[in-house]
Amino acid sequence: MKIHREGRDIIIWTGLLFVAIGLSINIFCETRWCIALAWTLCFLLWGLIVCFFRMPNREYPEHTERCVVAPADGVIVDIAKVKDPEYFDDERIRISVFMSPANVHVNRYPIGGEVVYRKYHPGRYLVAWHPKSSTLNERNTVVLRTAGGAEILVRQIAGALARRIVSYAKVGEQVLRGQELGFIKFGSRVDIFLPLTAEIKVEMEEHVRSGISLLAELA
16 A cells, blocks of 8 residues: 555654644643543544555456546445536536545546546535535536547535645546546545436445446447
């Protein structure tokens, strides 16, 4: 297992902060149980931060060009036909993946193709499973055009705890399925918009893993 580059500075600085807190308690507190409890809590909190930025070693299965995989680890919280005015004029199938703070938070491209659109939107911080979070929350939208001409929209959405969305997408670049798209810090959601002709392969409340779980097949 590796630590994602987005978390290295945070892990170092929070580690130093917790050490400083522990040493301060050593100086000002005379009871052993209080000192032991403080060091234990600091260690556990630091461990949770390290766990949040983990990148587990995974083997990614081979898929055909028409296969669309999960862009994030989490649970499917919405599958619906919607109209999204930001990029598409027609109706699309939206699949939403909710990421809890316990999930791996690396986001990956669900399919290979060319990045044809990217836009960051400042916004609110509604809970990530709120129906309006897709259009009201802070978010980053990326559209991919596959070799077959299909366009897939992926949207990173900040949640109530998330305060930073990182995206590595650049318009005009060619990307591969499973390549890193970005990172959302401390819990959130990723939406993917597919053509109505796509064959959906997941169900509500199903747990998925980024780059591995099959979401749909394009026509």
